[in-house]
Amino acid sequence: MIYGGRDPGIIVQGATGKQGVFHIGLMNAYAREVGGQGVVAGVTPGRGGQEVHGVPVYDSMREAMENHDASVSVIFVPAAAACDSVMEAAHAGCDLVVAITEHIPVHDTMKAVEYARLHGASVIGPNSPGLLSPGEVKLGIMPAHLFSPGSVGVVSRSGTLTYEVVDELSRAGIGQSTVVGIGGDPVIGQTFVDVLARFEDDPQTKAVVLIGEVGGNLEEEGVSFTDLPVVAYIAGVSAPPEKRMGHAGAIIEGGEGDARSKIRRLRELGVPVASRPSEIPELIKEML
Amino acid sequence: MKFLEYEAKKVFGEYGIPVPKSALIRSPDEVSACLDGFDSAVVLKAQVDVGGRGKAGGIVMAEKSDAVKAAEDLFSREIRGVPVSEVLVEERLAIAHEYYLSITIDRSGKHPVILFAEAGGVDIESAAEERPEAVRKALVSPLLNEVPQFLIRDLIRGAPVEIGGVINRLYHVFCDRDALLAEINPLVITPAGVYAADAKLIIDDNALRRQGISVNRDLTDREREAEKHGFSYVELDGDIGVIGNGAGLTMSTLDLIDYHGGSAANFLDVGGGAGRERVMHAVRLVAGMPSVKVIIVNLLGGITLCDEVAQGIIDAGVPQQVIVRLAGTNEEAGRRILAGRDYLMVASMEEAVRAGVEAVQ
Numbered sequence: 001m002i003y004g005g006r007d008p009g010i011i012v013q014g015a016t017g018k019q020g021v022f023h024i025g026l027m028n029a030y031a032r033e034v035g036g037q038g039v040v041a042g043v044t045p046g047r048g049g050q051e052v053h054g055v056p057v058y059d060s061m062r063e064a065m066e067n068h069d070a071s072v073s074v075i076f077v078p079a080a081a082a083c084d085s086v087m088e089a090a091h092a093g094c095d096l097v098v099a100i101t102e103h104i105p106v107h108d109t110m111k112a113v114e115y116a117r118l119h120g121a122s123v124i125g126p127n128s129p130g131l132l133s134p135g136e137v138k139l140g141i142m143p144a145h146l147f148s149p150g151s152v153g154v155v156s157r158s159g160t161l162t163y164e165v166v167d168e169l170s171r172a173g174i175g176q177s178t179v180v181g182i183g184g185d186p187v188i189g190q191t192f193v194d195v196l197a198r199f200e201d202d203p204q205t206k207a208v209v210l211i212g213e214v215g216g217n218l219e220e221e222g223v224s225f226t227d228l229p230v231v232a233y234i235a236g237v238s239a240p241p242e243k244r245m246g247h248a249g250a251i252i253e254g255g256e257g258d259a260r261s262k263i264r265r266l267r268e269l270g271v272p273v274a275s276r277p278s279e280i281p282e283l284i285k286e287m288l
Numbered sequence: 289m290k291f292l293e294y295e296a297k298k299v300f301g302e303y304g305i306p307v308p309k310s311a312l313i314r315s316p317d318e319v320s321a322c323l324d325g326f327d328s329a330v331v332l333k334a335q336v337d338v339g340g341r342g343k344a345g346g347i348v349m350a351e352k353s354d355a356v357k358a359a360e361d362l363f364s365r366e367i368r369g370v371p372v373s374e375v376l377v378e379e380r381l382a383i384a385h386e387y388y389l390s391i392t393i394d395r396s397g398k399h400p401v402i403l404f405a406e407a408g409g410v411d412i413e414s415a416a417e418e419r420p421e422a423v424r425k426a427l428v429s430p431l432l433n434e435v436p437q438f439l440i441r442d443l444i445r446g447a448p449v450e451i452g453g454v455i456n457r458l459y460h461v462f463c464d465r466d467a468l469l470a471e472i473n474p475l476v477i478t479p480a481g482v483y484a485a486d487a488k489l490i491i492d493d494n495a496l497r498r499q500g501i502s503v504n505r506d507l508t509d510r511e512r513e514a515e516k517h518g519f520s521y522v523e524l525d526g527d528i529g530v531i532g533n534g535a536g537l538t539m540s541t542l543d544l545i546d547y548h549g550g551s552a553a554n555f556l557d558v559g560g561g562a563g564r565e566r567v568m569h570a571v572r573l574v575a576g577m578p579s580v581k582v583i584i585v586n587l588l589g590g591i592t593l594c595d596e597v598a599q600g601i602i603d604a605g606v607p608q609q610v611i612v613r614l615a616g617t618n619e620e621a622g623r624r625i626l627a628g629r630d631y632l633m634v635a636s637m638e639e640a641v642r643a644g645v646e647a648v649q
Contacts, residue, residue, distance in 0.1 A: 105495035107466050110430035113398055158536025160588050187398050216395045235539040238546035276544050278638055
C-alpha cells in the first residue's frame, strides 16, 4: 500500500446507495480474506443510524471520524454532490479520498481537488476504479480475483483496461505491489507524477506498468520524474483525432495529445511501449 | 458542447464584453432588411462549426451595395463539407491591433489558465510554437471568483488597460457557464474601443443539465440514441462493430483490430454493470449501422454477469456474426447459454479480435 499504512480504517460516502451498498460488501469480503479492518463506517446525510452489511451509517463525515479510527474515504455519491463529499472528507481530516463517481463537471472537480490539497488530503479520481494492494487492502471497485501479490506497480487512467493488464500480469506469474486507477477525467487529483513518486518510495515496488490514454501530457511528465523502470501502454492509437478545442488546447499541450506522438515521446525518454496489452508481461520481465 | 460564434457572442455580450453590432440571417432574402442597421461596410460570417473557417472561404467582406450577392454566394457554398444555413452579418471594425485571449483548463496545473498574446489572429498556433514566450499564461485558483489584479497586470503589461476588464468578464463567463474553453481571437483594438471580433465557447458535457441545455447538438442521431441508454458511441469507416465496457478497454480493442490489419465500423462503450436489456440495446445499435459485417463483444469486469450478457446478445437477435469475449461472474453459465448457437465465444481479447478480423477478410 503506497498511501499510508497497509490496513487503514475506511469510510464509504454514499453508503446507502446501490453502488455503495454493493461495494461495501465486496470491500469487506476482501478485508476478511486478508485480515484487515475494511469499511468501518458509512456516511449518507439523512440516513444516520442505519446499517449497511453491519457497518454503521452516519449523517456526516465529522460524526463518522469522531466515532471511528479512519483515514481513508471512498466516494460513491452521485455526480451533482460528489465534490461536496470530497471537500467534506478532506475537511474532516481524511488523508486519502478515493472518488469513484463519474460524470462530475470539471469545474467542480477543480474546486474540490484544490480544496483537498489545501487541507492536506490526496484525492484519487474522480472517475476512478480505486486502488488495490493485493493481500493488504482494496479501496474501490476493482475485481480482486484477478490480482496477485508481487513487486510490480500499476498506474492507469482506465478501469477495465487496468483489469485486462492485471489479468495478463497475473497469468504470466507477475504479481502486483499496488494498482492505482487515477481516473479518466481531464482534471484529477493524483496524477502519474504523484503515484510514481509514491512507488519510488515503496520498498516493495521494483518496476511499474503505466497505462495511458490519448490527451494531455501527464504520462510523459510522470515518467520524466522517476528513476524506476517503467513499461508503458497507450490506448487510442487508432482513435479518430479528438475534436479540436479552439487554439488553446493546442497551445497548452503543444499540439501533441494524440497517442502516436505520446508513444514517441515516451520512447525518447527510454521507456519501452507495448503495442498491445499481451506484450506487457514480457517487457516487464526484462525489467525485473 | 460547442456554441456557434453568434451564440458565444450573445453570451459574451450579456457579460459586458463589447461585441460588434450584428444580425443573424437564415437566408439571403433577409440581408436587405437588416442592412439599415449598419453604416457602410459589413462582414458576412458563415455560422458553421469548422476549424480554419476564414481560410476556407466562410468569411466574406462586402459593401452594403453588394451584400445581397455576397450572401447568396455564401449560402450556396459548403465550408469544409458543411452547408451554410446561418450567416452572421456584422459591422466591419476599423482594426488597429489584434490580440489573442482565451481561458481553458490546464490539466497538469488542475486550474483554469488564462492565455494572452500580443499578436492574435489566424496564425496564433504556429506563433505559439515558434515563440512560446509570446503567449503569456496565468493559472487562477478555482477557489477564487475574480482574477486577481496582479495577475491581470502581469498578463496584459503594455496592452491597453481596458483589456483587463475583458479578462475578468471572460473569466466570469468561463466559470458561470461551466466552460472548457472561452476564446476571443482576435480581440481587437479600434478607435471606438476594444471588441471581441470572434468568439468560441465550449461547454462541459457533464454540466449541460445544470446549464439548462437539453440536447447536445454535437452528437449524431445514433449517438444521441446511444446517450439515452448511457452508452458512448462513435462511428468510423471500417466493417467491424465493437462493444466494450470502459473507454480504455474499448479503445484498446480498436487498437488491436488496427494492429491485426482490420478496421472498426463503430464502437460502443456500455459502461459499468451491463445487464441483459442494456446489452440487447447495445448489440442492436451497433448492428444497425449498415457497414457492420461482424460484431466483437469484449466485456471484462468483476460485476458483469456473463449469463445476463449472453441472454442480452441472444435477445438482440441480429443477423451479423457475434464474437464474444466475456470475463466476470458466471462465465460458465454464459458460455452454456451461447453454446450450440451461431455465436463464437472466445477466452481472450486477442482471440476475439483475430476471429473478427478473419471473419471480414
